[in-house]
Amino acid sequence: xxxxxxxxxxxxxxxxxxxxxxxxxxxxxxxxxxxxxxxxxxxxxxxxxxxxxxxxxxxxxxxxxxxxxxxxxxxxxxxxxxxxxxxxxxxxxxxxxxxxxxxxxxxxxxxxxxxxxxxxxxxxxxxxxxxxxxxxxxxxxxxxxxxxxxxxxxxxxxxxxxxxxxxxxxxxxxxxxxxxxxxxxxxxxxxxxxxxxxxxxxxxxxxxxxxxxxxxxxxxxxxxxxxxxxxxxxxxxxxxxxxxxxxxxxxxxxxxxxxxxxxxxxxxxxxxxxxxxxxxxxxxxxxxxxxxxxxxxxxxxxxxxxxxxxxxxxxxxxxxxxxxxxxxxxxxxxxxxxxxxxxxxxxxxxxxxxxxxxxxxxxxxxxx
Amino acid sequence: xxxxxxxxxxxxxxxxxxxxxxxxxxxxxxxxxxxxxxxxxxxxxxxxxxxxxxxxxxxxxxxxxxxxxxxxxxxxxxxxxxxxxxxxxxxxxxxxxxxxxxxxxxxxxxxxxxxxxxxxxxxxxxxxxxxxxxxxxxxxxxxxxxxxxxxxxxxxxxxxxxxxxxxxxxxxxxxxxxxxxxxxxxxxxxxxxxxxxxxxxxxxxxxxxxxxxxxxxxxxxxxxxxxxxxxxxxxxxxxxxxxxxxxxxxxxxxxxxxxxxxxxxxxxxxxxxxxxxxxxxxxxxxxxxxxxxxxxxxxxxxxxxxxxxxxxxxxxxxxxxxxxxxxxxxxxxxxxxxxxxxxxxxxxxxxxxxxxxxxxxxxxxxxxxxxxxxxxxxxxxxxxxxxxxxxxxxxxxxxxxxxxxxxxxxxxxxxxxxxxxxxxxxxxxxxxxxxxxxxxxxxxxxxxxxxxxxxxxxxxxxxxxxxxxxxxxxxxxxxxxxxxxxxxxxxxxxxxxxxxxxxxxxxxxxxxxxxxxxxxxxxxxxxxxxxxxxxxxxxxxxxxxxxxxxxxxxxxxxxxxxxxxxxxxxxxxxxxxxxxxxxxxxxxxxxxxxxx
Numbered sequence: 001x002x003x004x005x006x007x008x009x010x011x012x013x014x015x016x017x018x019x020x021x022x023x024x025x026x027x028x029x030x031x032x033x034x035x036x037x038x039x040x041x042x043x044x045x046x047x048x049x050x051x052x053x054x055x056x057x058x059x060x061x062x063x064x065x066x067x068x069x070x071x072x073x074x075x076x077x078x079x080x081x082x083x084x085x086x087x088x089x090x091x092x093x094x095x096x097x098x099x100x101x102x103x104x105x106x107x108x109x110x111x112x113x114x115x116x117x118x119x120x121x122x123x124x125x126x127x128x129x130x131x132x133x134x135x136x137x138x139x140x141x142x143x144x145x146x147x148x149x150x151x152x153x154x155x156x157x158x159x160x161x162x163x164x165x166x167x168x169x170x171x172x173x174x175x176x177x178x179x180x181x182x183x184x185x186x187x188x189x190x191x192x193x194x195x196x197x198x199x200x201x202x203x204x205x206x207x208x209x210x211x212x213x214x215x216x217x218x219x220x221x222x223x224x225x226x227x228x229x230x231x232x233x234x235x236x237x238x239x240x241x242x243x244x245x246x247x248x249x250x251x252x253x254x255x256x257x258x259x260x261x262x263x264x265x266x267x268x269x270x271x272x273x274x275x276x277x278x279x280x281x282x283x284x285x286x287x288x289x290x291x292x293x294x295x296x297x298x299x300x301x302x303x304x305x306x307x308x309x310x311x312x313x314x315x316x317x318x319x320x321x322x323x324x325x326x327x328x329x330x331x332x333x334x335x336x337x338x339x340x341x342x343x344x345x346x347x348x349x350x351x352x353x354x355x356x357x358x359x360x361x362x363x364x365x366x367x368x
Numbered sequence: 369x370x371x372x373x374x375x376x377x378x379x380x381x382x383x384x385x386x387x388x389x390x391x392x393x394x395x396x397x398x399x400x401x402x403x404x405x406x407x408x409x410x411x412x413x414x415x416x417x418x419x420x421x422x423x424x425x426x427x428x429x430x431x432x433x434x435x436x437x438x439x440x441x442x443x444x445x446x447x448x449x450x451x452x453x454x455x456x457x458x459x460x461x462x463x464x465x466x467x468x469x470x471x472x473x474x475x476x477x478x479x480x481x482x483x484x485x486x487x488x489x490x491x492x493x494x495x496x497x498x499x500x501x502x503x504x505x506x507x508x509x510x511x512x513x514x515x516x517x518x519x520x521x522x523x524x525x526x527x528x529x530x531x532x533x534x535x536x537x538x539x540x541x542x543x544x545x546x547x548x549x550x551x552x553x554x555x556x557x558x559x560x561x562x563x564x565x566x567x568x569x570x571x572x573x574x575x576x577x578x579x580x581x582x583x584x585x586x587x588x589x590x591x592x593x594x595x596x597x598x599x600x601x602x603x604x605x606x607x608x609x610x611x612x613x614x615x616x617x618x619x620x621x622x623x624x625x626x627x628x629x630x631x632x633x634x635x636x637x638x639x640x641x642x643x644x645x646x647x648x649x650x651x652x653x654x655x656x657x658x659x660x661x662x663x664x665x666x667x668x669x670x671x672x673x674x675x676x677x678x679x680x681x682x683x684x685x686x687x688x689x690x691x692x693x694x695x696x697x698x699x700x701x702x703x704x705x706x707x708x709x710x711x712x713x714x715x716x717x718x719x720x721x722x723x724x725x726x727x728x729x730x731x732x733x734x735x736x737x738x739x740x741x742x743x744x745x746x747x748x749x750x751x752x753x754x755x756x757x758x759x760x761x762x763x764x765x766x767x768x769x770x771x772x773x774x775x776x777x778x779x780x781x782x783x784x785x786x787x788x789x790x791x792x793x794x795x796x797x798x799x800x801x802x803x804x805x806x807x808x809x810x811x812x813x814x815x816x817x818x819x820x821x822x823x824x825x826x827x828x829x830x831x832x833x834x835x836x837x838x839x840x841x842x843x844x845x846x847x848x849x850x851x852x853x854x855x856x857x858x859x860x861x862x863x864x865x866x867x868x869x870x871x872x873x874x875x876x877x878x879x880x881x882x883x884x885x886x887x888x889x890x891x892x893x894x895x896x897x898x899x900x901x902x903x904x905x906x907x908x909x910x911x912x913x914x915x916x917x918x919x920x921x922x923x924x925x926x927x928x929x930x931x932x933x934x935x936x937x938x939x940x941x942x943x944x945x946x947x948x949x950x951x952x953x954x955x956x957x958x959x960x961x962x963x964x
Contacts, residue, residue, distance in 0.1 A: 088462055220773075229458060233446075246772065250816040251816065259609040263575075263576050267549070298527060298528050298530070316858045
């Protein structure tokens, strides 16, 4: 793969755009939604969960056997799929269709590879935006680019996940490298006069990583069926007689109604905060200042006279964006209508992107 | 609703709208409040996320602590899904707001608005942010807010937050770094202090006993329920010291609605508004248009609103002598832009979001034993945010307790710096920076109970490029959706970096052996200044370009008030605006709080 130079220009976008919508049956439950998802998309979500919350036998010796299982052991990928497909309401908004446009132009010496594709997902206009397939495609496109740039450290292995695509063929650390490419998209992409509804590719790793982590460490595993109406949901802090897997790993004590944790009120002898008996004082032996105390009674804040005459600005007040700071869009970009965005995405459309990537870069057999 | 013609219609029952409703109702005006989300803890809606229920509520007897206990389970995932800004129907996802890059807005829907998930912090603005920074009109000063601050602080019983292990750790670090303890309400110099919170203090029974040799014990053996609950064992009143503010906190369980410890606007203000006998609240009503009369020459005059029932999809209109926009700093400008109102170049512009970040410390068990007398910091205990460090001109820091899921997202899930492996913090005051996943994440989360996150809250300044816009064709059921843009300035980035460094130093001074900085993407939780006083509204908060149209939410603040949590200032300004309305259009202002 060395012949592919990293000197290239590429664009990777997610779009929420206008267009015709076709009805799908409402997604009734997490399990059903997961079942409707095509095997490759499912494999991508499995690969994400497997990377973010892996099985970690290496932690057993240090922390104990409860630290071994990861997200796949509790079926987190099914719920992650369901959440991805239900996070945004689109009820009564039949014009809203979710599509992903991918354009890739990779300059590799004398060879120019132009790979582009657009993914559209049919939407139920009276439910929520169905985003799992587009998100998975963005992951696959990022993986394809990683391989094209030779940025992978390990050989891809198409057998890692059944029916897995390019992303799922990567090792765990290379999956993160692929997602990191999406982070880099912030600069190039947001400098464009972006379509109004363009969602940055950078949102994909944020959501996939943050949601996976937040859900895993929450109470999620304790519901019999979280898709039921709240008043009918059964929740338990144990599954098969054991506390929730992630809670065992964090030592989180469970949903508590209260804690006898009240030490007192912070104060000082010359302050209006803290009164009465002292619960703890600090001797000045490096613990804290000699005047600080925790008191039994709270005291109160003083409604003091104030004077702002000496106010000074410690930092720059020009309002100019930083020259070398984090990449943020400049806000003056022209706002365009979604149909223009779709047109943009359709230019250079080559629906064969992933198939060709798999054949050329991974040597996989691809059914046409 | 009994009729369709009111003295005042208020768009939004969030943190601020109910305050205006309360004062206007008290002054004898007939007020309707329209809220996009559901009404929790109200007998008109026993299952508010599952069926349409009743139409409106105007009777304080409708309020039910028992229903609130059922609906606010404090399970973090369930409550986030329930409360984040979206339709009441649990089968439907959130309402989409477009944010560039990976930023998001976090607001809640429902009577109480974002105060349903807020942490109860009620500091005042920094005086210099209003009197010295250039954003507010010269004819308005901090002094104008003082009588209203005092009234809101009295109503909500603002008090210094209690100390548990996590606050003790932070205060030790702040002392060791040489910061002064601030005991003032009007803060003009850097220092640290307990949070002034709209949360009732804990019961004496929850005291940790400390013996002469420093050993600790926890004698309480009850079930943390309120004396009104027949199942209570050793009942308690006030905050129960579970960090459930972000997930709704209905504690103590079994308490009557008005005896809940956390004084959201739904708990602390709505009952007062209903008790005036002049206020009706209609939830599940999303306002999509402001009706105006243009026949008078000069400015158009607001005459009412059109709204859509989020369950049935039906639209209705109500008329009013005055319309008050209190839909929050995203939806208020969206509504203006989607209604056929005059174009003012500052509508939606100048947004400030306190450009936040998260810095998390981790401790060895032996160090915690020495510092706080036990091997854990226990972020699940205490009031969620109970300690702060103030720095006028720069912003603030605050410790943040939470359950493990939110801790994972806050600390590790999202970053503008990408993954930790793409960063080299060798020279930085923190040990790691960025998004963390995989085995390292599991290692850090295994220390959840030895961790303390600190939120960085930046005094970011209004820039015209930042704010809310809409574009035809990108719509949901309520019209073009809000598109939010945010680009911090060089100074904003410098202030945030300075605060992150202070946080890191305080945590290390308190004995942390590892500090992780998230470098969070732009996340809008405190959102203000999109309909700024002096630019879109006058000092009474009436629109310059539309008569009888007022703004009574955080969007009317001319800047981010210096960095302190904005609820107290937003509510106090809304209280003042209610008096200006009564005086300007109804001639009924008696016993004014702030003079006439």
